[in-house]
């Protein structure tokens with residue numbers, strides 16, 4: 001069986017059409033794999049449509065981002081027919097999620113059947129936070145950001161601190177014997193000269209290209225593929 005190519009992308013944020021354009025541009029084949037390193041939900045016009053497309057494709061795998069984590073923690077209270085009173089802790093989470101762009105996700109979620117809502121919840125419960133990959137001589141760790149350490153220490157099988165972007169750009173290794181691939185922090189906030197571009201460092205790769213482009217990296221030849229996207233810039237201060 002021919003082993004296909006491996007691609008990574010992150011922070012699609014509801015931009016379903018741009019995601020389809022990326023799949024088309026890279027010509028994703030059945031033996032290829034695409035890893036989405038978190039944040040498919042919120043902000044953009046069709047986050048649930050995007051998530052449902054991902055769920056249907058056996059060669060596309062989603063790792064949880066902080067936006068999926070919010071959904072995982074509170075979407076159950078929004079399942080159709082749920083008459084349970086929303087506990088205070090979940091009300092606070094809902095509020096925190098809302099100010100981060102949850103409305104398109106919640107609106108789409110409330111317009112699908114209860115069965116489809118439950119499929120989404122059980123899919124998110126099965127998603128991992130991190131993924132290790134060996135491609136040729138290179139080892140990679142894929143993780144949206146360091147949030148498992150913050151939100152769920154039991155699931156944290158790695159310990160990295162991504163809070164200091166400058167430190168990352170100085171290229172100190174964060175993962176022993178491997179290259180960390182993450183999203184979350186737009187590359188222009190790490191270094192403005194990389195506005196709209198993937199950053200490929202020796203020890204770290206950053207995928208979130210900000211509000212104007214989606215970038216996809218092929219781990220076999222390190223080639224980059226971009227499509228334009230128009231995201232609401234107010235989310236990327």
Ligand SMILES: [Mn+2]
Pocket residue numbers: 011039065184
């Ligand atoms: Mn994001």
